[in-house]
Amino acid sequence: xxxxxxxxxxxxxxxxxxxxxxxxxxxxxxxxxxxxxxxxxxxxxxxxxxxxxxxxxxxxxxxxxxxxxxxxxxxxxxxxxxxxxxxxxxxxxxxxxxxxxxxxxxxxxx
Numbered sequence: 001x002x003x004x005x006x007x008x009x010x011x012x013x014x015x016x017x018x019x020x021x022x023x024x025x026x027x028x029x030x031x032x033x034x035x036x037x038x039x040x041x042x043x044x045x046x047x048x049x050x051x052x053x054x055x056x057x058x059x060x061x062x063x064x065x066x067x068x069x070x071x072x073x074x075x076x077x078x079x080x081x082x083x084x085x086x087x088x089x090x091x092x093x094x095x096x097x098x099x100x101x102x103x104x105x106x107x108x109x110x
Contacts, residue, residue, distance in 0.1 A: 012039070 016024070028035045092098070096106050 014039075 024038075025035055028038050031038075091102065094106055095102055096109070
């Protein structure tokens with residue numbers, strides 16, 4: 001004979017805004033479980049530390065994603081910055097009187 005789980009006899013009252021309760025109930029229904037089952041699962045995860053571990057993993061992946069995004073942004077920006085510097089030097093070589101404006105005479109004289 002297997003041991004039966006302890007009888008669920010205790011209650012917990014939680015006060016929520018109506019919209020939050022409605023959204024929670026709809027999500028539980030969409031997942032095919034009761035609100036009580038969802039709350040019990042949350043409490044069990046908190047007691048075992050499973051939710052803390054899940055949050056730590058999420059933070060780790062967020063850090064990795066941020067690092068990858070930084071590398072991609074750097075790879076895209078570096079050639080653009082180098083090109084801008086080259087274009088800046090080319091403009092100054094053409095702008096003979098250094099007034100910041102390229103006249104048609106300066107452009108044709110290139």
